[in-house]
Amino acid sequence: MTRLRQVSLIGAPTDIGAGARGASMGPEALRVAGLAAALQARGAQVEDRGNLQGPVNPWLPPQDGYRHLPEVVAWNTQVHTAVYAELQAGRMPILMGGDHCLAIGSISAVARHCRERGKKLRVLWLDAHADFNTNTLTPSGNVHGMPVACLCGFGPQALIELGGATPAISPKWVRQIGIRSVDEGERRFVHEQDLEVFDMRFIDEVGMRHAMELALATMDANTHLHVSFDVDFLDPSMAPGVGTTVPGGPTYREAHLCMEMISDSGLMASLDIVELNPALDERNKTALVAVDLIESLFGKSTLMRK
């Protein structure tokens, strides 16, 4: 598949929503691992917009169930503006996080764009965690465990209103893949809101191929597909450089198949790459694996497919 795509890389160097420091170095690690060159090799025209700037991480305990809420809002506002501007310009934004709280800014921008253009939105959430906590359910107060809930309208005013309409998205638009760690109260809330989750047990039982067929079903030419790729989606044996490793994730081959099937849909129009933590990595191994997978996401396959 050859498509010329106009891609913009947006760095958001912060770990403001995370429970471990270090995801703030993610954007640079992805650059060092050759993300731009890999995308160019797939036929994309790439502009690196550099890094957004926001408040430093004050590393404080939670208040009202949220850690660093004012700083989280500041970073997400920056991300929202930057992602929205690229979409308005007809380009594909790739958000290089940064921790996963930044998906609130990114996906609220995508949702706003889709509302204005009359497009349907599908969000694929590749992650070990459901990220569906609220301030009353969360054990930690870390906002990187809350972005899906915030986007669906459950969260602090400043975050749920970020995209100009509340809720920014419906839980019905979300498909989660690779989930294997959900907090107790969060589990009940996921069921209550009827989030569609393809957890690791499901993938074990039916295989990645069928799980992805279901996750990508019922899209059409008018669908904007957003992929939110939390690097902790991957099995930690190949991707140790994340703050919250959970054993039993997709293997290297399963992850590639997942990416290749997304690519085959031809509908991906925006992407987050988040939670890469170089402080916990081994010689940038996890960033290199992530770039390798992004190549599959942009159509690289071993053999030509008819």
Ligand SMILES: [Mn+2]
């Ligand atoms: Mn996540």
